[in-house]
Amino acid sequence: MAQSHVLRGLATISFYATDHQAAKKWYTEFLGIEPYFNMPGYAEFRIGDFQHELGIIDSAFAPADAGKGPAGAIAYWHVDNLQTTLDRLISLGATLYQAITDHSGGKGSFVTASVVDPFGNILGIMTNVHYLETLHQKRS
Structure with a gap:
């Protein structure tokens, strides 16, 4: 029987930040690369062996019920x-x-x-x- 893959791999991990520009700068420094996609309020890096995506998003776009501290x-x-x-x-x-x-x-x-x-x-x-x-x- 063929194996079924429900979860195929990470597509994008999204991090929210109230200071989007500072967060984008911080991750650019840490990762050593510029985001490949960049627009006001959203930047995305492709990283690693499988080019997984890390999105840095202005917290104004976070889900309404998002917590105020680290969680999940x-x-x-x-x-x-x-x-x-x-x-x-x-x-x-x-x-x-x-x-x-x-x-x-x-x-x-x-x-x-x-x-x-x-x-x-x-x-x-x-x-x-x-x-x-x-x-x-x-x-x-």
């Missing part, structure tokens, strides 16, 4: 060096949300951390063995 699910982006990336985020003004945590019983195959960016969004980062295996299979 955390999307984790794979990084090659968790500690270095975490240190860089904090040096750019993010605050630690969750310290580095090994979810693999000390094996180091699923290790996460997260920060709150200067605009109130939770940014998750992780090293993930399954991500690397999938990337290797796609390249083979």
Whole structure:
């Protein structure tokens, strides 16, 4: 039987910021690239091995019931060096949300951390063995 994929992959992750220009500048500095799509109130970056999209949106366009503080699910982006990336985020003004945590019983195959960016969004980062295996299979 063929496998059915209900969730096929990340299309866009949207972060809201009351100071859209400052948020766009901050993410441009962190990512080291300019947004590929840019209009008043919305900027979008294509990042990573699969060119996933990170949208920075003026909070005036946030859903009416959006919370006023960090909340909800955390999307984790794979990084090659968790500690270095975490240190860089904090040096750019993010605050630690969750310290580095090994979810693999000390094996180091699923290790996460997260920060709150200067605009109130939770940014998750992780090293993930399954991500690397999938990337290797796609390249083979």
